[in-house]
Amino acid sequence: IAIPGCGTNGRVFVGQRQEAFAVNLGEIFDLVNTNPLGPRNGEGPGDLADKNVTSFALEVPTDCLTGTAMNSNGQPVIGAWTTASVRQARIINPAPSTAGRGATVEGGAYTQVSRLGMPLVNEVVIGLKDKDRFNASEPKDDGQFATYV
Known part of the structure; x- marks a missing residue:
């Protein structure tokens, strides 16, 4: 794909792939008890x-990665995050027909229901009462959740 301002094309992939995120969910959500049942249980591929x-997936040539943000050592930093949004209304049709409407009718504006950039931040770090607020926010507003860190 052509990337504006970049002399080299990138590549893109959209589709199904095997989940690459490896975590033992039981251990993480059981008060971060990292290995309660011994090594045999803790060495699996993850839940x-x-x-x-x-x-x-977007592959961008490194020459095209530019930014003005710097870390504390003066090195350039590029951050990325994603969101998931759903329609504001979803009506279940009790009598779907092949000639008419399907099983659901969805409408209204899209509203953000999830965001990711660092896995398990919302799941492990953010308190229960603020999870929905965190999911609906943007990284520029993360200071409001600093008490959890």
């Missing part, structure tokens, strides 16, 4: 090993 995800 998500047999799951698939819909992926949107």
Whole structure:
């Protein structure tokens, strides 16, 4: 794909792939008890090993990665995050027909229901009362959740 301002094309992939995020969910959500049942239980591939995800992957040539943000050592930093949004209304049709409407009718504006950039931040770090607020926010507003860190 052509990337504006970049002399080299990038590549894109959209589709299903095996989940690559490896975590033992039971241990993480059991008060971060990292190995309660011994080494045999702790060395598995993770609870998500047999799951698939819909992926949107963008490969950008390193020469085209530019930014003005710097870390504390003066090195350039590029951040990325994603969101998931759903329609504001979803009506279940109790009598779907092949000639008419389907099983659901969706409408209204899209509203953000999830965001990711660093896995498990919302799941492990953010308190229960603020999870929905965190999911609906943007990284520029993360200071409001600093008490959890």
